Amino acid sequence: MTTGHIPTCDLFDRFKDAVRYVLPGLRDFGAVTRFFGPVVTVKCVEDNSRVKELLATPGDGRVLVVDGAGSLRCALMGDMIAASAVSNGWAGVVIWGCVRDVAELAALQLGIKALASMPRASTRRDQGLVDVPAELPGATVLPGDVLFADEDGIVLLTAEQAAGLK
Numbered sequence: 001m002t003t004g005h006i007p008t009c010d011l012f013d014r015f016k017d018a019v020r021y022v023l024p025g026l027r028d029f030g031a032v033t034r035f036f037g038p039v040v041t042v043k044c045v046e047d048n049s050r051v052k053e054l055l056a057t058p059g060d061g062r063v064l065v066v067d068g069a070g071s072l073r074c075a076l077m078g079d080m081i082a083a084s085a086v087s088n089g090w091a092g093v094v095i096w097g098c099v100r101d102v103a104e105l106a107a108l109q110l111g112i113k114a115l116a117s118m119p120r121a122s123t124r125r126d127q128g129l130v131d132v133p134a135e136l137p138g139a140t141v142l143p144g145d146v147l148f149a150d151e152d153g154i155v156l157l158t159a160e161q162a163a164g165l166k
């Protein structure tokens with residue numbers, strides 16, 4: 001596995017269509033715009049219980065992928081949860097859904113890509129699935145995939161593909 005970020009365009013040049021690409025639409029909200037790491041997945045709709053729990057545990061340089069089914073009705077992460085991700089060593093959080101506290105997120109040393117901002121928080125009902133196949137626009141993400149993100153977009157590799165990178 002590589003020890004550094006590889007530009008997503010270089011990954012295309014190397015792998016072409018053997019890797020997965022997330023369709024455009026997710027924006028950068030964190031101070032870090034280039035990040036990579038093995039993926040942990042969460043599937044949750046308008047309930048960020050699992051997101052809060054996971055980001056309070058050691059991240060070890062991993063990236064949390066949140067399949068929020070694209071809901072624009074509430075935010076799945078704000079500055080408190082994101083700050084806990086930073087303290088716990090997560091490399092990034094990619095959310096098919098919304099965030100809030102945008103001004104504070106912009107100051108955090110964390111990669112954050114999400115659809116949009118929304119002041120309304122989610123309602124925690126202790127629901128959501130961890131380590132299951134998760135959808136991002138145009139790509140299915142599996143636990144253990146390796147995600148590379150930068151200003152150009154997001155690319156997903158299998159662990160085997162990532163193992164071959166220098």
Ligand SMILES: O=C([O-])CC(=O)C(=O)O
Nearest residue numbers: 077078079080081121122
């Ligand atoms: O608590 C939430 O649901 C989201 C939030 O505002 C935070 O992370 O600060």
